[in-house]
Amino acid sequence: MPKGIFDAEGFFAALDDQRETRELTWKQVADDSGVSASTLTRMAQGKRPDVDSLAALLKWSGLSADDYIVDADESESHSPSPVATIAAQFRRDKTLPPEGKKAIEATLKAMYQHFSATRSQ
Amino acid sequence: MSGLRRGFKAEANDHALRLRRELSLKPHEPLCPWSLATHLAVPIVPLSGVRRHEPDGVKYLTSQGKDLFSAVTIFVGKYGRRRIIFHNDRHAKTRQAANLAHELAHAILCHPPTPPFIPDLVSEEEAKWLGPTLLVPNEAALHVVEMGMITKDAATVYGVSSPLMQMRINVSGARIRVQRRRS
Numbered sequence: 001m002p003k004g005i006f007d008a009e010g011f012f013a014a015l016d017d018q019r020e021t022r023e024l025t026w027k028q029v030a031d032d033s034g035v036s037a038s039t040l041t042r043m044a045q046g047k048r049p050d051v052d053s054l055a056a057l058l059k060w061s062g063l064s065a066d067d068y069i070v071d072a073d074e075s076e077s078h079s080p081s082p083v084a085t086i087a088a089q090f091r092r093d094k095t096l097p098p099e100g101k102k103a104i105e106a107t108l109k110a111m112y113q114h115f116s117a118t119r120s121q
Numbered sequence: 122m123s124g125l126r127r128g129f130k131a132e133a134n135d136h137a138l139r140l141r142r143e144l145s146l147k148p149h150e151p152l153c154p155w156s157l158a159t160h161l162a163v164p165i166v167p168l169s170g171v172r173r174h175e176p177d178g179v180k181y182l183t184s185q186g187k188d189l190f191s192a193v194t195i196f197v198g199k200y201g202r203r204r205i206i207f208h209n210d211r212h213a214k215t216r217q218a219a220n221l222a223h224e225l226a227h228a229i230l231c232h233p234p235t236p237p238f239i240p241d242l243v244s245e246e247e248a249k250w251l252g253p254t255l256l257v258p259n260e261a262a263l264h265v266v267e268m269g270m271i272t273k274d275a276a277t278v279y280g281v282s283s284p285l286m287q288m289r290i291n292v293s294g295a296r297i298r299v300q301r302r303r304s
Contacts, residue, residue: 009198009199009200009202009203010199010200012200012202013200013202016202016231016233026230026231027132027230036139036143037136037139037229037230037231038139038140038143038160038161038229040231041161041162041163041228041229041231042161042162044202044203044204044228044231045161045162045163045203045204046162046198046203047162096189096238097189099181099186100181100182100186100189100190101238102178103177103178103181103182103186103189103190104178104182104189104190104193104237105178105237106175106177106178107168107171107175107178107179107182107190108193108195108237109175110171110174110175110178111166111171111174111175111195111205111207112195112197113174114171114174115166115195115197115205116197
């Protein structure tokens, strides 16, 4: 029988949907639920929250924890979403010359391909 | 630093202090961005570490194009929300710290991804404020002034550049607060 685990990333995504629907900032979510910003950040990274934080977020959101219990095998076998393939945040100190933009694009593409593949293994 | 919503600067300092508490640091103590990344479960990958995957691009960005690329957050995972930060490790350590603090600020604020080369201006303004605040919160700036440290020494202690330390001392109002206490 496959082992069930809590899908923290999926739960975070559902919280984000609720946050957007209610037109709140993450700071407001943290304040309203009493859960720290670092706990929310760690959840987005796939780390399961502690029991108290999970209880607080379930109460705040009205979501059911059962809906985010997935097979351990399933949680490791997912592939990245198409959106993630083009999503990134850049820091730029000045206007990029064409060769710089080309180098960044090529490097970003390679990094993404390698690390998304690594993480789905 | 215009365009920040009302109350954001106080929230940023609160983030810096709360994260120090979580890391068992005092409010004025230096915060290592690499340790913070570990605490937040955000992987940090140096550009030199991906050289074999894109030799030409990495070679350019670590040589003649060194100043063009500081750091980037890419999003992976089933929901496209899991972050990995890549940064240019050819920069000075102090600049690396500032670059990482900036990207970690985005993570702490749970800023969503944006398309490459099209930054969200509000998010960028928030990260530009929170990043340096994480490294030198108001309490640290006050401590530096109270101790009579020169900016260069203080920057070394906190692992930041002198301009960043000076900026944080200025915007925190630390000198004025210390002068008032002493008068």
